Amino acid sequence: MSKKRKTRHVALDGLSWQPVVRTHAAGLDFDEGLLELEEVVGVQVEYHQTANGRVATFTVDDSKDIPTAVEKQARPQTTIASGEVTQTAFAERRTITAFDSNNLLPEWHSFSLHPQLYAALYSQKFVNPTPIQSLTIPKALGGCDVIGVAETGSGKTLAYGLPILHELLTSATSSPPPPKSRRPLRALILAPTRELALQVSAHLNTCLNHHDATTTADGEPQKQKRKTTSDRGREGGPSVPRSPPLVSVAAIVGGMSTQKQRRILERGVDVLVATPGRLWDILEEDDELAEDVKNLRYLVLDEADRMIEAGHFAQLDSILRLTRRQFNEVVTDPEFRSEHQPAPSNDASPWPAMQTFVFSATLSKELQQNLKKRWQPRGVKKNNGPASTLDDLLLRLDFRDSEPEIINISPEGGVVSTLKENRIECLATDKDVHLYHFLLRYPGRTLVFLSSIDGIRRLTPLLELLGLPTFPLHSQLEQRQRLKNLDCFKSQAHSILLATDIAARGLDIPSVSHVVHYQIPRTVDAYIHRNGRTARAQRRGFSLLICAPDERRVARALFGSLGRQVTDVEEMNVEHHLLDKLKRRLRVAKEIDAVQHRANKAIHEKKWMRVTADALDVELDSDYLSDNGADRSSRVRDSRLVRLRADLKELLSQPLVARGVSTRYITYGSRPVAPAILAGEYQEGMIGVEKTDASANAVPLKEKVVTNAVEFEEWTGIQHCTMSA
Numbered sequence: 001m002s003k004k005r006k007t008r009h010v011a012l013d014g015l016s017w018q019p020v021v022r023t024h025a026a027g028l029d030f031d032e033g034l035l036e037l038e039e040v041v042g043v044q045v046e047y048h049q050t051a052n053g054r055v056a057t058f059t060v061d062d063s064k065d066i067p068t069a070v071e072k073q074a075r076p077q078t079t080i081a082s083g084e085v086t087q088t089a090f091a092e093r094r095t096i097t098a099f100d101s102n103n104l105l106p107e108w109h110s111f112s113l114h115p116q117l118y119a120a121l122y123s124q125k126f127v128n129p130t131p132i133q134s135l136t137i138p139k140a141l142g143g144c145d146v147i148g149v150a151e152t153g154s155g156k157t158l159a160y161g162l163p164i165l166h167e168l169l170t171s172a173t174s175s176p177p178p179p180k181s182r183r184p185l186r187a188l189i190l191a192p193t194r195e196l197a198l199q200v201s202a203h204l205n206t207c208l209n210h211h212d213a214t215t216t217a218d219g220e221p222q223k224q225k226r227k228t229t230s231d232r233g234r235e236g237g238p239s240v241p242r243s244p245p246l247v248s249v250a251a252i253v254g255g256m257s258t259q260k261q262r263r264i265l266e267r268g269v270d271v272l273v274a275t276p277g278r279l280w281d282i283l284e285e286d287d288e289l290a291e292d293v294k295n296l297r298y299l300v301l302d303e304a305d306r307m308i309e310a311g312h313f314a315q316l317d318s319i320l321r322l323t324r325r326q327f328n329e330v331v332t333d334p335e336f337r338s339e340h341q342p343a344p345s346n347d348a349s350p351w352p353a354m355q356t357f358v359f360s361a362t363l364s365k366e367l368q369q370n371l372k373k374r375w376q377p378r379g380v381k382k383n384n385g386p387a388s389t390l391d392d393l394l395l396r397l398d399f400r401d402s403e404p405e406i407i408n409i410s411p412e413g414g415v416v417s418t419l420k421e422n423r424i425e426c427l428a429t430d431k432d433v434h435l436y437h438f439l440l441r442y443p444g445r446t447l448v449f450l451s452s453i454d455g456i457r458r459l460t461p462l463l464e465l466l467g468l469p470t471f472p473l474h475s476q477l478e479q480r481q482r483l484k485n486l487d488c489f490k491s492q493a494h495s496i497l498l499a500t501d502i503a504a505r506g507l508d509i510p511s512v513s514h515v516v517h518y519q520i521p522r523t524v525d526a527y528i529h530r531n532g533r534t535a536r537a538q539r540r541g542f543s544l545l546i547c548a549p550d551e552r553r554v555a556r557a558l559f560g561s562l563g564r565q566v567t568d569v570e571e572m573n574v575e576h577h578l579l580d581k582l583k584r585r586l587r588v589a590k591e592i593d594a595v596q597h598r599a600n601k602a603i604h605e606k607k608w609m610r611v612t613a614d615a616l617d618v619e620l621d622s623d624y625l626s627d628n629g630a631d632r633s634s635r636v637r638d639s640r641l642v643r644l645r646a647d648l649k650e651l652l653s654q655p656l657v658a659r660g661v662s663t664r665y666i667t668y669g670s671r672p673v674a675p676a677i678l679a680g681e682y683q684e685g686m687i688g689v690e691k692t693d694a695s696a697n698a699v700p701l702k703e704k705v706v707t708n709a710v711e712f713e714e715w716t717g718i719q720h721c722t723m724s725a
C-alpha cells in the first residue's frame with residue numbers, strides 16, 4: 001500500500017531557495033546573462049494554462065522533509081549570505097590562517113593583510129601591488145578617508161577593496177557574528193552601472209573565495225582543482241555544507257528579480273555593491289537596511305563622477321544623507337524621512353567611525369582641492385537643499401576624517417603609457433568603410449564606441465551580414481541581453497562590441513585589443529574612460545579616433561582640454577586601394593538589411609492589425625485577409641533577398657589584394673607572394689597585406705606634416721573653440 005503524500009502550497013518566497021555555485025574569474029562571469037542562479041530542492045513545479053497565460057504552482061513534498069525558508073530561519077546556524085555563498089562556505093572550511101607573505105609576496109608583506117587575501121593575491125599572480133594600491137592601502141588601513149585618482153585599469157577596485165576585506169575578515173575571525181541575527185551591513189560600494197557593480201562584486205568575491213590554492217601547514221599555497229557547477233552536478237548534488245561565510249559580498253542592481261534581491265538581503269550581507277537607483281528603491285521598504293546604512297563602517301563611491309551622468313543624482317543624494325552623522329536636514333523624499341528618524345549619532349555604532357573612499361580615473365583637480373577644503377566641524381554644514389552638481393554632492397560627503405587623503409597619480413594628458421592612439425580623418429559617409437577596413441585588417445577584441453543607440457542598431461546587422469561576430473550593448477537592451485552580449489564578446493578572441501558610453505566606465509574585459517571612437521566622445525572624461533577599456537593593468541592597447549570634418553572642432557577642443565594637440569596623434573595608415581572593394585560589400589549588405597527591414601515591418605504591421613482587430617472585435621477586410629497582394633510582394637522581396645545574398649557571398653569570397661600583387665602569378669613577378677602566404681605573414685583574407693599590429697601602422701608625424709601641409713593647417717588653424725555638450 002503506498003503511503004499518502006502530504007503536500008502543502010507555499011508562496012514563492014517561502015521556498016528554501018539556495019544560491020548555486022558558479023565559477024569565478026576576476027571580471028564578468030555572467031553565465032550567458034544570468035545575474036544569479038538559485039535552486040530549490042524537494043519542490044514539484046506544475047504548470048497550468050489559464051486565461052492569463054501559464055501559471056506555475058510550487059508544491060512542497062513534505063515526505064522529503066525539506067525545510068522552507070521560514071523554517072530554515074528559525075534554525076540556528078543556517079543563515080546564508082549572498083549569491084556566492086556556497087563557494088564562500090566552501091572556502092570557509094579552508095579558511096587560511098597563515099601565509100608566508102615574507103617569501104611568497106614580499107612586495108605585499110608590509111601591508112600585513114589577512115592570510116586569506118594574500119592567498120587570493122598569490123593565486124591570481126598579483127605579485128606586486130599597483131602604484132595606487134601601494135599608496136592607498138596603508139592609508140586606508142590606518143583609518144584615513146581616501147580620494148583616489150589613478151589611470152584606468154590601474155587596480156583601484158582592490159585599492160579600496162583589500163582594506164575593507166582585511167578588516168572584515170580579521171574581525172570575523174576574531175569574533176564570529178551571532179548565529180541567529182541577520183548580520184549588519186558593514187560596507188556599501190556604490191557604482192554607476194549594473195555591469196560595473198556586478199564586476200566589483202565578482203572581483204571582491206574572488207579574493208574571498210580563492211579556489212586555486214589552498215595552504216599547506218607552512219602557509220605555502222598548493223594548487224587545487226577548481227570546483228565548478230557541473231562538477232558538483234556530476235557528484236550528485238550539493239556536497240558543500242551550507243555554513244555561513246566569514247564575509248559575504250553581494251550585488252544589488254536594476255534588472256534583477258526583486259524577490260531574489262530581498263532573499264539575498266535577508267540572508268545578510270557584509271559588503272553590498274549597488275547602483276544607487278535600485279538601492280534607494282529597496283531602502284524605502286527595508287527599514288533594517290536603512291538603519292544599517294546609517295551605521296556603515298565603509299562607504300565607497302566608485303566612478304563617482306559618472307554616477308551623476310547616469311541620472312542617479314537624486315537617489316545618490318538621498319543615500320548619502322543617510323550616512324551623515326546628524327540627520328537633521330531636509331531629505332529628498334519627506335515621506336521617507338518621517339519613517340526613518342535619525343540614529344542619534346554614528347558614535348552609537350559598534351564600529352569605529354565610518355571611512356569614506358571616493359575613486360575615479362577622472363576627478364578634476366579643482367574638485368579634489370575643494371573636497372579637501374570643504375571639511376567643517378560637525379553640525380555647521382550649510383546648503384542643505386538637494387545637491388545639483390557633482391561638486392555639490394561630493395562636498396556634502398560626510399568625511400569623518402578632517403584631512404581626507406588625496407592620492408592623485410593620474411597621468412598627464414590622461415593617456416596611459418601603454419596606450420597607442422591613432423586617428424583617421426574621413427568623410428562622415430566613409431566612416432563605415434574605414435571601420436570595416438580596420439576590423440578586417442586588425443582582428444582582435446575590438447570595442448567600438450558610438451554616441452547613439454540608432455547608430456548601433458544600424459551598424460550591428462551590417463557587420464553581422466559581413467561575417468563579423470558583432471554584439472550590441474546599450475541601455476535599451478534588456479539587462480539579461482546586455483550581460484549575455486558582454487559574455488559573448490569576452491569569450492571570443494575576435495569579436496566586436498558596439499557600445500554606447502554605458503560601457504565606457506570601469507568594465508574590466510580581458511584583453512580588449514582595440515578601442516575605436518566611431519564618433520568623437522562628448523567629454524574629455526568619456527575619451528579617457530573609453531580608452532581605458534584597453535591597455536589595462538600595464539598591458540598594451542590601441543585606440544583609434546575616426547573623425548569627420550564636422551567633428552574636427554570638437555576633437556581639437558577635446559585634446560586642448562587634455563593639454564595636447566590633435567595633430568600629436570599619428571594618422572593611421574589605410575590601404576586605400578582596398579576601400580572600393582569593401583564599399584561594394586557594404587553597399588550590398590545595406591541593401592539586404594533594408595529589404596529585410598521592410599519585410600519584418602510588413603509582417604509586424606499585419607500581426608498588429610490582426611491583434612487590434614481581435615481586441616476590438618471587428619472584422620478585417622477580406623481583401624486585407626486574403627494575403628494575395630502581400631504574397632506577391634513578399635515573393636518579390638524573397639527572390640531579391642536571395643539574389644542579394646548570393647552577390648554578397650560572391651563579394652566576400654573574393655580575396656582582397658594589395659596593390660602591385662598578381663593573384664595569377666603568385667610564385668613570381670614583381671612581388672611573389674606565395675612564400676609569405678605559406679609563412680603566414682599576410683593578414684588572413686588580404687593577399688599581399690602584411691600582418692601587423694594596429695599600433696605599428698601609423699603614418700609618421702613628420703612625414704604627414706611635409707606631405708599634407710594644407711590638411712595639417714586645417715587641423716590646427718582654428719583656435720579657442722569650446723567643447724559642445
Ligand SMILES: Nc1ncnc2c1ncn2[C@@H]1O[C@H](COP(=O)(O)OP(=O)(O)OP(=O)(O)O)[C@@H](O)[C@H]1O
Pocket residue numbers: 026125126127128129130133150151152153154155156157158360361505506507508532533536537
Ligand atoms: N596588483 C595587481 N597586479 C596585477 N593585476 C592587478 C592587480 N590589481 C588588480 N589587477 C587587475 O587589473 C585589472 C584592472 O583593475 P580594476 O578594474 O580594479 O582597475 P580600475 O583602476 O578600477 O579601472 P577603471 O578606472 O577602468 O575602472 C583587473 O583585471 C584586476 O584583476
